[in-house]
Amino acid sequence: KQEVTQIPAALSVPEGENLVLNCSFTDSAIYNLQWFRQDPGKGLTSLLLIQSSQREQTSGRLNASLDKSSGRSTLYIAASQPGDSATYLCAVSPGRGSRLTFGEGTQLTVNP
Amino acid sequence: GAVVSQHPSRVICKSGTSVKIECRSLDFQATTMFWYRQFPKQSLMLMATSNEGSKATYEQGVEKDKFLINHASLTLSTLTVTSAHPEDSSFYICSARPQGAYGYTFGSGTRLTVV
Numbered sequence: 001k002q003e004v005t006q007i008p009a010a011l012s013v014p015e016g017e018n019l020v021l022n023c024s025f026t027d028s029a030i031y032n033l034q035w036f037r038q039d040p041g042k043g044l045t046s047l048l049l050i051q052s053s054q055r056e057q058t059s060g061r062l063n064a065s066l067d068k069s070s071g072r073s074t075l076y077i078a079a080s081q082p083g084d085s086a087t088y089l090c091a092v093s094p095g096r097g098s099r100l101t102f103g104e105g106t107q108l109t110v111n112p
Numbered sequence: 113g114a115v116v117s118q119h120p121s122r123v124i125c126k127s128g129t130s131v132k133i134e135c136r137s138l139d140f141q142a143t144t145m146f147w148y149r150q151f152p153k154q155s156l157m158l159m160a161t162s163n164e165g166s167k168a169t170y171e172q173g174v175e176k177d178k179f180l181i182n183h184a185s186l187t188l189s190t191l192t193v194t195s196a197h198p199e200d201s202s203f204y205i206c207s208a209r210p211q212g213a214y215g216y217t218f219g220s221g222t223r224l225t226v227v
Contacts, residue, residue, distance in 0.1 A: 036214050043118070043205055043220035044156075051214060089155065097209055099143060100216060102155040 002027045004092060007102035013080055014111050021075040021106045023090035028071050031096055035064050035075050036089045038105070039067070044089065080110045114140050114210040116157035125196055125226055133191045133222045135206035136193025140184035146216075147179075151202040159204075162189040196226040 003026045013019055023033070032051045036044040048057045048064040050073065056065040064078040074091060087107045091100040115138040125131050135145055143164045148156040160181050161169040168181035178200075179190040193200055205221040 032214055036218075041203075041221070041223060044207075044218040046215055046217065049215040075141075096214065099146065099158050099161065100156075100207075102157075104155045 002030075002092060002094070002101045004090060004103035006067070006090060006102050006106050008106060009104065010107040010109075012045075012109040012111065015080060015082060017080050017110075018076070019080055019108075019109070021088050021090075022074070023073040023103055024043050025071045025073075025092050025101075027094075028068050030068065030092045031094055031098065032096060033066055033073050033090060033092050034100070035062075035073075036091065038087045038089060040087075047088075077108075079106075080099075082110045082112050084108060084110050113208075114138075114213065114217045116142075116206060116208055116219040118206055118222060122223045123225070124206070125224070126227055127197055128195055130192055130194045131196055131224060132143060133193075133204055133206075135189045135208075135219050136218075137187045137208050137210070140208075140210040142189075142210070143186060145183060145189040145206055147181065147189075147191050148167060148205045148207070150221075152206060156205065159191075162206075164189075193224065196224070197199045198208045198226045200224065202225045209226075 007022045034049045035047040049064040061078040066073045087105045089105045091102045117136045131151045145162040147159045162183040170176045183189040207216045207218040
């Protein structure tokens with residue numbers, strides 16, 4: 001059974017800092033990994049998706065890496081801003097169209 | 113981009129009544145939709161997989177007679193919480209994968225409070 005772990009559970013940083021969120025998964029036989037952002041009481045917004053054959057994806061100040069063999073992914077946020085405050089979730093899928101297994105999330109607070 | 117619309121966003125109901133939540137894919141067809149439940153400070157847990165034109169597949173421990181799922185068209189799936197109790201209070205969220213896409217799009221979620 002796939003298990004996804006995210007560290008840290010919560011993170012508070014001053015504005016402007018670069019930061020790294022970690023995600024690990026127990027079964028390396030994944031099809032892809034997706035990072036999401038969730039604001040309080042809201043749905044999920046997809047940030048980045050990495051296929052199993054890829055090593056990283058970038059979007060603006062966000063960079064996600066994937067080391068499939070070691071079961072790890074990181075989400076790098078550059079020059080953090082208060083608007084980045086949210087819960088960040090990673091999820092893996094074993095196949096196209098298959099269910100997602102989510103981590104517990106990292107609650108990020110960026111202080112002005 | 114692909115949009116999944118979920119309604120209502122918030123509902124309060126009395127214990128013993130039923131509540132229906134709708135999930136629509138606005139600009140794509142979704143043969144499969146997923147329903148998740150999220151308790152406070154916890155992650156999303158898959159409840160069931162909704163398949164257009166056939167019965168939903170429920171995860172272990174999820175009561176299919178309590179959480180009725182109907183996927184009657186390629187753009188609409190509904191989740192009905194029957195005889196709701198306070199312990200059913202939670203955040204329910206649906207998702208679908210647009211054809212040709214690798215990732216999933218999520219609805220905005222429904223906050224259910226049973227009093």
